[in-house]
Amino acid sequence: xxxxxxxxxxxxxxxxxxxxxxxxxxxxxxxxxxxxxxxxxxxxxxxxxxxxxxxxxxxxxxxxxxxxxxxxxxxxxxxxxxxxxxxxxxxxxxxxxxxxxxxxxxxxxxxxxxxxxxxxxxxxxxxxxxxxxxxxxxxxxxxxxxxxxxxxxxxxxxxxxxxxxxxxxxxxxxxxxxxxxxxxxxxxxxxxxxxxxxxxxxxxxxxxxxxxxxxxxxxxxxxxxxxxxxxxxxx
Ligand code: SAM
Numbered sequence: 001x002x003x004x005x006x007x008x009x010x011x012x013x014x015x016x017x018x019x020x021x022x023x024x025x026x027x028x029x030x031x032x033x034x035x036x037x038x039x040x041x042x043x044x045x046x047x048x049x050x051x052x053x054x055x056x057x058x059x060x061x062x063x064x065x066x067x068x069x070x071x072x073x074x075x076x077x078x079x080x081x082x083x084x085x086x087x088x089x090x091x092x093x094x095x096x097x098x099x100x101x102x103x104x105x106x107x108x109x110x111x112x113x114x115x116x117x118x119x120x121x122x123x124x125x126x127x128x129x130x131x132x133x134x135x136x137x138x139x140x141x142x143x144x145x146x147x148x149x150x151x152x153x154x155x156x157x158x159x160x161x162x163x164x165x166x167x168x169x170x171x172x173x174x175x176x177x178x179x180x181x182x183x184x185x186x187x188x189x190x191x192x193x194x195x196x197x198x199x200x201x202x203x204x205x206x207x208x209x210x211x212x213x214x215x216x217x218x219x220x221x222x223x224x225x226x227x228x229x230x231x232x233x234x235x
Contacts, residue, residue, distance in 0.1 A: 062123030089114030094148035098137030110162035119148025
């Protein structure tokens with residue numbers, strides 16, 4: 001039984017395949033905690049040359065992704081979900097014009113059992129996809145990438161960390177930067193062996209075995225680091 005199903009609608013599934021097999025996400029997929037299905041948009045093109053983009057109305061450089069193949073792909077995914085008795089899922093369009101992705105958005109999306117991620121390319125997707133198909137439009141930052149595949153992977157990775165069973169320990173996500181248990185702060189420094197490296201020592205408190213003092217030290221460091229690097233988070 002998978003914890004979350006993610007469908008990714010893309011022109012370049014090969015950009016996603018390797019990443020989905022590796023590391024933590026790969027293990028979650030193999031364990032069935034996370035199920036990811038890739039859909040080649042070209043298979044839903046309505047003309048025999050599998051054309052999925054066209055020149056934009058009004059003129060200008062760059063092609064725009066046609067609405068028909070995107071609607072057809074998502075509708076086919078939803079029909080199969082219906083036949084499987086699953087939730088219709090939330091359609092998320094990756095776009096630099098969407099709401100900014102952050103830890104809170106990742107936690108919120110992790111509550112969905114099905115996500116349908118749509119990756120744009122070129123000049124973007126026809127506005128009718130935005131208005132009449134997408135439930136959500138998400139940007140991973142104020143910069144423009146060549147396509148939605150990397151943003152989809154970023155979103156999927158951050159969301160998956162909050163899906164029960166994906167991380168080895170549920171505690172690790174809770175102790176990371178931005179997490180609710182961290183009151184939204186940055187995490188602060190972490191150390192491992194050796195206790196001394198090139199004359200630089202690990203802070204004594206971390207080796208004291210005094211858990212109360214360690215907790216207090218970590219919180220104080222987290223606050224100091226956040227104040228120094230991301231004062232905006234303290235608001
Ligand atoms: N013409 C668009 C604009 O000015 O807003 C940019 C299109 S961009 C070159 C092509 C595709 O890459 C987008 O449709 C989107 O799917 C994806 N993309 C690019 N930057 C992104 C970002 N910051 N966040 C999410 N998706 C992004």
